[in-house]
Amino acid sequence: MKRSFILFSSAFLFSLALTGCQNPVGGTSSATSASDAVPVDLVVWHDNDDTLMKAIETKVNTALSADKITLHCVKKAGVQEQVKLYGNDSTNGPDLFFEAHDAIGVFAQMGIAAPLSDILPDSYFDAFLKTTIDAGTYKNVRYMVPLYFESLLFMYM
Numbered sequence: 001m002k003r004s005f006i007l008f009s010s011a012f013l014f015s016l017a018l019t020g021c022q023n024p025v026g027g028t029s030s031a032t033s034a035s036d037a038v039p040v041d042l043v044v045w046h047d048n049d050d051t052l053m054k055a056i057e058t059k060v061n062t063a064l065s066a067d068k069i070t071l072h073c074v075k076k077a078g079v080q081e082q083v084k085l086y087g088n089d090s091t092n093g094p095d096l097f098f099e100a101h102d103a104i105g106v107f108a109q110m111g112i113a114a115p116l117s118d119i120l121p122d123s124y125f126d127a128f129l130k131t132t133i134d135a136g137t138y139k140n141v142r143y144m145v146p147l148y149f150e151s152l153l154f155m156y157m
Helices: 003-020 052-069 079-086 099-112 123-127 130-135
Strands: 040-046 069-075 095-097
Touching: 040 052, 040 079, 052 069, 079 099
Parallel strands: 040 069, 040 095
Antiparallel strands: none
């Protein structure tokens, strides 16, 4: 059940984040039909479990197929260093990255991470735990949507 929730949440959040990509040619008209949409291929770099990322990719691609948006999850070793190296290079870098929050300040300072206020209203975050929102916030700007959180167990035996 927990895994299904994480997969569904991941797919939903990726879908939500990608909804702004439906009309990439610069028009803002809602009169454009899905059949007129320009195909968009998005690359997500990750250093995560391949099974989880494949499930997210499949779910997102199914949900956005009518909008001609295709997500490609690419595993990269040392994804934080790779993102720092390629930054916003649209030829060699990713469109999105799936990574822990600990480098968000560096990415924000480098101009690599875009503020979520560009695509999500503040009210979207009302249902999340404050600590998970704070983890993806840098200088009072939200840069990450929390996907899940974990607690490590320290057990004395």
